[in-house]
Amino acid sequence: MSDSITAPAEDYLKAIYDIERGGEPAATNDIAARLGIAAASVSGMIRRLADQGLIKHERYKGTRLTATGRKAALRTIRRHRVIEAYLARALGYPWDSVHEEAERLEHAASDELVDRMARAIGEPHIDPHGAPIPTREGDVDETPLRTLLDLKAGQRCRVVSVADEDADLLRYVAKLGLRPGTEVEIVDRAPFDGPISLRVRPNEAAVQIGPVLAGLMHVTAIAD
Amino acid sequence: MSDSITAPAEDYLKAIYDIERGGEPAATNDIAARLGIAAASVSGMIRRLADQGLIKHERYKGTRLTATGRKAALRTIRRHRVIEAYLARALGYPWDSVHEEAERLEHAASDELVDRMARAIGEPHIDPHGAPIPTREGDVDETPLRTLLDLKAGQRCRVVSVADEDADLLRYVAKLGLRPGTEVEIVDRAPFDGPISLRVRPNEAAVQIGPVLAGLMHVTAIAD
DNA sequence: AGAATATTTTAGGCTCTCCTAAATCCTATC
DNA sequence: GATAGGATTTAGGAGAGCCTAAAATATTCT
Numbered sequence: 103m104s105d106s107i108t109a110p111a112e113d114y115l116k117a118i119y120d121i122e123r124g125g126e127p128a129a130t131n132d133i134a135a136r137l138g139i140a141a142a143s144v145s146g147m148i149r150r151l152a153d154q155g156l157i158k159h160e161r162y163k164g165t166r167l168t169a170t171g172r173k174a175a176l177r178t179i180r181r182h183r184v185i186e187a188y189l190a191r192a193l194g195y196p197w198d199s200v201h202e203e204a205e206r207l208e209h210a211a212s213d214e215l216v217d218r219m220a221r222a223i224g225e226p227h228i229d230p231h232g233a234p235i236p237t238r239e240g241d242v243d244e245t246p247l248r249t250l251l252d253l254k255a256g257q258r259c260r261v262v263s264v265a266d267e268d269a270d271l272l273r274y275v276a277k278l279g280l281r282p283g284t285e286v287e288i289v290d291r292a293p294f295d296g297p298i299s300l301r302v303r304p305n306e307a308a309v310q311i312g313p314v315l316a317g318l319m320h321v322t323a324i325a326d
Numbered sequence: 327m328s329d330s331i332t333a334p335a336e337d338y339l340k341a342i343y344d345i346e347r348g349g350e351p352a353a354t355n356d357i358a359a360r361l362g363i364a365a366a367s368v369s370g371m372i373r374r375l376a377d378q379g380l381i382k383h384e385r386y387k388g389t390r391l392t393a394t395g396r397k398a399a400l401r402t403i404r405r406h407r408v409i410e411a412y413l414a415r416a417l418g419y420p421w422d423s424v425h426e427e428a429e430r431l432e433h434a435a436s437d438e439l440v441d442r443m444a445r446a447i448g449e450p451h452i453d454p455h456g457a458p459i460p461t462r463e464g465d466v467d468e469t470p471l472r473t474l475l476d477l478k479a480g481q482r483c484r485v486v487s488v489a490d491e492d493a494d495l496l497r498y499v500a501k502l503g504l505r506p507g508t509e510v511e512i513v514d515r516a517p518f519d520g521p522i523s524l525r526v527r528p529n530e531a532a533v534q535i536g537p538v539l540a541g542l543m544h545v546t547a548i549a550d
Numbered sequence: 551a552g553a554a555t556a557t558t559t560t561a562g563g564c565t566c567t568c569c570t571a572a573a574t575c576c577t578a579t580c
Numbered sequence: 581g582a583t584a585g586g587a588t589t590t591a592g593g594a595g596a597g598c599c600t601a602a603a604a605t606a607t608t609c610t
Contacts, residue, residue, distance in 0.1 A: 110597065130558055143598050145559050150596085162558060162605060192416070193442045203439055210434040215427055218417045334567065354588055367568050369589050374566085386575060386588060 105154065109209035112178045113137060114147055115156060118167055119175035123244070127164025173240050180236040181208040181216050183229035188219040190230040197230040197276070201267035213238075231272070232263025232282030232320065248323065250288070250298060250316035258287045259321035266318045278302065278309050280319065329378065333433035336402045337361060338371055339380060342389055343399040347468070351388025397464050404460040405432040405440050407453035412443040414454040421454040421500070425491035437462075455496070456487025456506030456544065472547065474512070474522060474540035482511045483545035490542045502526065502533050504543065 107115070117136045121128035130148070134141040148165060151157045156171035167175060185204040189195040195203070211219075217238065220226065227235050236242040253259055261284045264275055275281065279302040289308045290299040297310040311319075331339070341360045345352035354372070358365040372389055375381045380395035391399060409428040413419040419427070435443075441462065444450070451459050460466040477483055485508045488499055499505065503526040513532045514523040521534040535543075 108596075131556090139597090140599060141558065142560080142600075146597075189439075193439070193446060195442070203436055206434040206436075207431065207439075210430040212427055212430075215413075215417070215431075218419070222417060332566075355586090363567090364569060365588065366570075366590080370567075 107154075107156070107174055111147070111151060111156075112174070112209060114151060115167065115171055115175040116178050118157060118165055119172065119179070122166060127160075127166045129164050133165070176236045176240045176242060177213075178208055179242075180238070181211055183233060183235040184216045184220045184226075185211060186229045186231070187226045187235065188223055191223045191226075192219070197281075198269040198272035200230055202269075228263070228282070231267070232261070247320040250300075250311075250319045250321055251313060253288050253321065253323065255288050255290050258285065258324045260285050260324055261319055262322055263320045264318060265320055271315070271318075275315075275319075278311070285324065286321070331378075331380070331398055335371070335375060335380075336398070336433060338368075338375060339391065339395055339399040340402050340406075342381060342391055343396065343403070346390060351384075351390045353388050357389070400460040400464045400466060401437075402432055403466075404462070405435055407457060407459040408440045408444045408450075409435060410453045410455075411450045411459065412447055415447045415450075416443070422493040422496035424454055426493075452487070452506070455491070456485070471544040474524075474535075474543045474545055475537060477512050477545065477547065479512050479515050482509065482548045484509050484548055486544045486546055488542055489544055495539070495542075499539075499543075502535070509548065510545070
């Protein structure tokens, strides 16, 4: 069975894909941190994945996905995001709790099921957090996104996605009115990594968010 | 983690539950056959399940579920059957292919998801093969069912369920018009375990089925 | 450069779930 | 009531995936 990809292996591939999007090969430590396991355990799995031709690893340097590995990662990501979208739209799940359920289902659902789910909700191209859903063929929009940290006071933008799956955080974001799709104006930015002041709705008080949260809010600038 | 039930353990409990319905404690060999693994492997798992208090095992005698084990088995069976029903009704799965998908999902789906699925399709009490769905509380109809083998020529009955999940077999059963709910009359029974002749629809030719298939067809007699 | 620090890998262990081969126990038949 | 044949269990082993502790390598700082 050296060709079959186990559930943990799928998680590694997803993690490596995400980290690698930053440009650099994925460091062992970063993979370990993202998966919440010991770095030593990652070394072991890296060997197995490399043996399967899913990744390319240079000792002490880092890890990159091969074309095969990338495809496998995107398949898992598609499953995950389609399932999230389906749970939210077809079964009434709140957006802050779809992630956890999808995290388990993505390893058990067949491609057939995922396709049926996608069809049932009209072939969505984003998940409930605004992240793009890869196509069956493995194409995704990989345009690098800006976050609220990249904008200056006075600029306007639209929230595209929230780069975190923590339920509490998502609930907080929703409470502030910052769900994907929302238009926002940067009212003010305090210096020294201070809070950012946003106008979410005209004629309402601005809301303040810290730089950590701001860095998780993917946005597109809106030409004025 | 001695209290958490792994996916393989859930499969053992389901198997034991099914076998035990025959009245006798489940034999190691029968469990092995049903799960498609070596008998020696079953001995090992039996020890673990007994340690967890899920089963009672008497060496060389057999295995029975404890109350806790029974509850766990029924929870898994509920998951499985709700998922089957949901796949068929909400996602258009053909009845012959829901089993395989449900077999994997049942170990990954949360109770929350299963309940939402059940609600979405109107809290069904049977799955696509006619098998009863246990309630959230773990109650099931365990009335012993008769099969076509228990009836004589001339008797009429209604197909309740098909006790097999093989896709080809299910397709064949459907082709004969013998889906659960169908009314059937025994036209003739050849002796010496010969074929059984059934009238499925009035004014149509009788169909013949062998004793193996007949033994899988659960029915209730209809008072004439 | 050389030492201190951080990262990564190796070594050795553990659990789970499966395997085959060999013992052990039960039962049914002669 | 001994024994053959079948069922069951034990013994020993394998691979996945995790762990901690220690060794190896890379990087950073003085």
